Amino acid sequence: MERYMYRIPQWNGEFRNTGAGWEEYQNGVRVVGFVEQIRTADWITLFDGSRTLWVSLPVAGGQSFVQVGTAGPWAPLYHVDRIERTFTPAQLTILRNDSATARAQLDRVIHRLTENPIHPTAVLTKTRQLVKNIFKINVIDPDVPDLPVQAFNYANLVAEFKTLRSAGFDSDPTFVFEPDYTGPLQAWVIGTTDPLVHISPNHFYMDRPNLVITLIHERAHTVLRLQGHPGWDDNQFIPPTPGEGSPFMTHDQAIKNPYCYEWLTAAMRD
Structure with missing residues (x-):
């Protein structure tokens, strides 16, 4: 399972690749689904058609970004950690x-x-x-x-x-x-x-x-x-x-x- 987790004061969050698609969770509750659009060696770009919203995850972990609307600017979202198979x-x-x-x-x-x-x-x-x-x-x-x-x-x-x-x-x-x-x-x-x-x-x-x-x-x-x-x-x-x-x-x-x-x-x- 591919997982990227983040923490902000209000919640513990996660982007999770279930195999059938990507989902975002907040405090363990699924809040939205994504389709993976683009993957490079460094970035995974996810798309939420219900909001015309893109999220870009750094493959190795770090600062993620969000874009709202096709003409919107990319803005910092969450610092995410890639969950590895063993303890880091x-x-x-x-x-x-x-x-x-x-x-x-x-x-x-x-x-x-x-x-x-x-x-x-x-x-x-x-x-x-x-x-x-x-x-x-x-x-x-x-x-x-x-x-x-x-x-x-x-x-x-x-x-x-x-x-x-x-x-x-x-x-x-x-x-x-x-x-x-x-x-x-x-x-x-x-x-x-x-x-x-x-x-x-x-x-x-x-x-x-x-x-x-x-x-x-x-x-x-x-x-x-x-x-x-x-x-x-x-x-x-x-x-x-x-x-x-x-x-x-x-x-x-x-x-x-x-x-x-x-x-x-x-x-x-x-």
Whole structure:
């Protein structure tokens, strides 16, 4: 599949050669079709008869141009990247940077979870409230009736995050490029034992902070052997903010749900 992708503030876009013609997508939604009119060693010229509009794509990637009407001037359109069959050096740099950011964010979570000053601080109180909201572990209320159980669950959560950090990101994950993938995912894993992290072209054209969190989520599946998303699949509840967690989950579900590790990490970024 021949693909040229671009990113502007409003959307993630793509020109895609399906074999039957060219199509433009914005945020994964097809918006218009084109007919390929001219191809040279350097340029591909596409025509949209519904608007009498031409788009010229640089074969190697770079600045594209648009012409409206037969007498109209050519004007700059988008900077487009040609999607290759394997990772480009620039894409590998992005993945290394994402992995380094994931390490730093998990280090922050572990530091916050293990902070235990003699006098509680506002940060410690916030941390324990987030753990209560997301993982249903209550070590913040002074009169909690089953404090030993809650303390055990809290220690287990710390151990899980340490495992996720060490086994998941001491070394960069093994990434596999999926250049023909056109679905909604940016990164995914298969099962709970395959260490490979599959990356779609969209991964490089979306909001980087959220994609780092996605990598942490996917590594949680395989490093912590977490199958599916307990308490999530039936409700599909998206918390207004990550720190609120899901009111539909129990502790047993939350500790086995990669979304909860994602949410706590995101909530502690600030």
